[in-house]
Amino acid sequence: MIYLTDNFSMKMFDNKTYNITTRKIKKSKVIKNTKDAITSIGSFKVAKLLHKKVGKQPITLKEGDEIYVITSKFGRNKSGYKKENTYRYQVFSIQ
Numbered sequence: 607m608i609y610l611t612d613n614f615s616m617k618m619f620d621n622k623t624y625n626i627t628t629r630k631i632k633k634s635k636v637i638k639n640t641k642d643a644i645t646s647i648g649s650f651k652v653a654k655l656l657h658k659k660v661g662k663q664p665i666t667l668k669e670g671d672e673i674y675v676i677t678s679k680f681g682r683n684k685s686g687y688k689k690e691n692t693y694r695y696q697v698f699s700i701q
Contacts, residue, residue, distance in 0.1 A: 608643040609665050609673040610636070612652045614698070618667045625701040636674050636695050643674065652676055655693070671700045 631639075637656060646663045647653045653660045656676065667673060679692040 607668075607671045608640060609646065609667070609671065610640040610643040610656070610658065610676075611646045611665060611673060612649050612676050613646070613662075614673065614675045614677070618665045618673070620666060620668075624667075624669060626698055627701070628696050628698045631674070631695045631697050633693070633695055636676065636697075639697075640674050652678075652693075667700050669700055673698045673700070 633655075640656070640658075644663070644665070645658050645661065646665055647656070647658055647660055648662050650660055665673070675696050675698065677694050677696075679694055
């Protein structure tokens, strides 16, 4: 399965051991690769950015799944505040 979310959590895994690989990905690839993905997005801003509907639903990840995760880079850094509306795009492959 392919999933898209703005909230990645270890609670998405059942009680098994998995190997997880992750890599950064461009926004355009996220949009292209998640056209038929199961979405669980709570942020109106993120949903609009990705042309998806808002709606949270539980995700349980299994071997062979991919989950595309968008998270914000907002907040404090040692050198001050980061620019608002900057996001991190990643894909996690479950093996």
